Amino acid sequence: MNRKTILIVGAGVSGLTAGIYALKSGYHVILLEKNPSVGGLCTGWYRKGRYLDGCIHWLTGTNEGNDLNNMWHDVGALEKDTKIIQLGSWGTFEYQGQKVTFWSDLKRAEKEWIEISPIDKKEIKHFFKMVKDIMSVDLPLDKPVSMMNPFKVLKLGLDVLNVWPSYLLTMRMSCEQYAKRFKSEAIRWAITHAQPGAGNLYSMLFCYGTIASGNGGIPEGGSKAMVERMKNRFLSLGGTLKLNTPVSHILKKGNKAVGVVTNEGEKYYADYVISALDPHYTLNHLLLNQYSLPKFEKRYDSFKKNPTPSCCMVILEAKDINVPVPYSFECEPFYVGGELISHITIRNHNYDKDTFVKNGKTIISVLIDQYSEHYQYWNKLYKENPMKYRLKKEQLGLLVMNKIIKKIPEMQGNIEVLDVFTPKTLNRYTNSSRGAYMGFLFTKNKGMFTHNGMVKNLNNFMMTGQWMQCPGGLPLALSQGKFAIQRINKIEHIKTALSTNRVYKKENA
Numbered sequence: 047m048n049r050k051t052i053l054i055v056g057a058g059v060s061g062l063t064a065g066i067y068a069l070k071s072g073y074h075v076i077l078l079e080k081n082p083s084v085g086g087l088c089t090g091w092y093r094k095g096r097y098l099d100g101c102i103h104w105l106t107g108t109n110e111g112n113d114l115n116n117m118w119h120d121v122g123a124l125e126k127d128t129k130i131i132q133l134g135s136w137g138t139f140e141y142q143g144q145k146v147t148f149w150s151d152l153k154r155a156e157k158e159w160i161e162i163s164p165i166d167k168k169e170i171k172h173f174f175k176m177v178k179d180i181m182s183v184d185l186p187l188d189k190p191v192s193m194m195n196p197f198k199v200l201k202l203g204l205d206v207l208n209v210w211p212s213y214l215l216t217m218r219m220s221c222e223q224y225a226k227r228f229k230s231e232a233i234r235w236a237i238t239h240a241q242p243g244a245g246n247l248y249s250m251l252f253c254y255g256t257i258a259s260g261n262g263g264i265p266e267g268g269s270k271a272m273v274e275r276m277k278n279r280f281l282s283l284g285g286t287l288k289l290n291t292p293v294s295h296i297l298k299k300g301n302k303a304v305g306v307v308t309n310e311g312e313k314y315y316a317d318y319v320i321s322a323l324d325p326h327y328t329l330n331h332l333l334l335n336q337y338s339l340p341k342f343e344k345r346y347d348s349f350k351k352n353p354t355p356s357c358c359m360v361i362l363e364a365k366d367i368n369v370p371v372p373y374s375f376e377c378e379p380f381y382v383g384g385e386l387i388s389h390i391t392i393r394n395h396n397y398d399k400d401t402f403v404k405n406g407k408t409i410i411s412v413l414i415d416q417y418s419e420h421y422q423y424w425n426k427l428y429k430e431n432p433m434k435y436r437l438k439k440e441q442l443g444l445l446v447m448n449k450i451i452k453k454i455p456e457m458q459g460n461i462e463v464l465d466v467f468t469p470k471t472l473n474r475y476t477n478s479s480r481g482a483y484m485g486f487l488f489t490k491n492k493g494m495f496t497h498n499g500m501v502k503n504l505n506n507f508m509m510t511g512q513w514m515q516c517p518g519g520l521p522l523a524l525s526q527g528k529f530a531i532q533r534i535n536k537i538e539h540i541k542t543a544l545s546t547n548r549v550y551k552k553e554n555a
């Protein structure tokens with residue numbers, strides 16, 4: 047049994063994952079989190095007695111047997127009896143009265159799209175072929191590539207090679223650019239607006255393929271229940287969790303990290319320190335601006351070329367009516383944080399009745415895209431005029447509510463805003479830079495970004511989290527949390543097999 051101590055800062059999905067795999071490897075683990083609860087960006091909260099969910103639209107890795115699914119079970123995010131909800135579609139997009147649906151049943155979607163626009167038949171067939179091609183590659187995420195079995199690397203290479211034309215076309219093309227290939231304006235509009243957080247065509251097809259293959263279900267109970275299960279797994283393995291404990295900076299001895307100091311001045315010592323939070327915050331605050339990560343900073347500083355997605359979200363309680371989930375429609379354009387918004391996507395959470403429906407009323411959320419460049423607006427407003435900031439949030443809530451009523455008149459008198467958050471809220475809650483909720487996007491000009499989390503001239507220190515591999519999101523927060531421990535195990539010559547060669551079967555399967 048190895049009893050070296052690993053100290054982890056940040057109990058988001060990545061920090062919890064690192065903590066659990068460290069405990070499984072035999073380390074003593076201390077996890078420090080600034081907030082009163084775990085989860086970071088993957089969270090939910092209560093307003094007026096209603097549960098509001100702030101994260102999971104889909105969880106990649108819900109199909110039994112793949113690496114991610116095994117890892118979600120390893121860390122307790124999914125348990126044998128966790129019910130996975132599958133939505134019938136990735137969304138219905140209505141443009142000038144015509145509805146285009148991204149059905150999970152690809153055959154049905156293809157047929158319906160061709161009926162909508164027979165003239166686009168060839169392009170539609172090609173679109174669905176690309177979705178299937180991209181779905182066919184099972185990305186191995188249980189080990190960093192440098193530690194992967196060469197046969198697995200070879201298999202991945204061959205799988206990608208097999209569908210290479212689809213990769214080549216989609217990696218370097220924006221959805222907007224691609225949409226122009228279609229004659230149907232409704233299909234063009236749907237393809238352009240399908241993906242929250244924009245990104246390139248590859249990400250869009252990957253997300254759609256994930257939903258269509260059933261690998262992007264939603265665990266019943268939502269985000270909060272999921273991270274609480276992870277917390278329980280961490281505690282049951284003997285980890286020490288300190289909530290309400292913001293870390294001020296990393297303690298060093300020479301060129302070695304030896305612990306941390308909290309905002310309260312308390313010191314914790316360890317053999318290894320992992321920062322499982324935003325790298326920009328880590329460099330500037332926890333590491334007191336004394337180290338640099340050139341590869342990361344280069345992208346971070348040119349944020350117009352390397353956008354990260356953020357959002358405002360309006361959450362409402364409403365009469366539970368029958369609309370597609372999610373349902374997107376055009377609206378009269380309005381500005382949010384400097385971005386012109388011309389559509390509303392409503393997400394009726396009634397797919398999980400026990401969690402979201404009460405007395406015939408459901409919870410609806412509306413995510414409004416914002417990017418790195420819009421953060422400044424919210425940050426300035428918050429700092430210079432907190433009253434005006436609050437007022438802006440209220441106005442945004444009412445604006446969105448009225449747009450929903452205009453589209454669905456039966457909502458009149460049956461809908462109420464419960465909460466509104468902005469990029470500034472995300473930044474305040476988790477220290478995420480510019481309120482980003484994911485890492486760097488794949489764009490048409492910028493491809494893959496990965497980082498091993500090591501900082502030059504600082505030993506026994508590592509970064510992890512969604513930023514270490516673009517575009518971030520829950521699956522990469524998970525895998526990067528595991529990678530950090532695999533890297534430490536390698537340094538420590540620990541041969542614990544944290545492999546995922548198991549298949550977690552459903553209790554009732």
Ligand SMILES: Cc1cc2nc3c(=O)[nH]c(=O)nc-3n(C[C@H](O)[C@H](O)[C@H](O)COP(=O)(O)OP(=O)(O)OC[C@H]3O[C@@H](n4cnc5c(N)ncnc54)[C@H](O)[C@@H]3O)c2cc1C
Pocket residue numbers: 055056057058059060061078079080081084085086087088100101102103104105106291292293294322323324357359472475476477478483484510511512513518519520521523
């Ligand atoms: C609205 C929304 C919808 C989303 N939908 C999806 C989705 O459908 N699917 C998907 O895959 N992903 C989704 N995401 C993204 C997902 O939530 C993130 O990718 C993931 O949670 C990031 O995890 P992380 O552990 O890397 O970082 P974080 O969650 O940012 O964790 C960092 C942790 O460190 C803590 N911390 C920060 N500073 C300190 C300090 N000084 N001391 C101590 N602790 C500190 C923070 O409080 C936080 O708990 C969504 C996010 C949002 C906001």
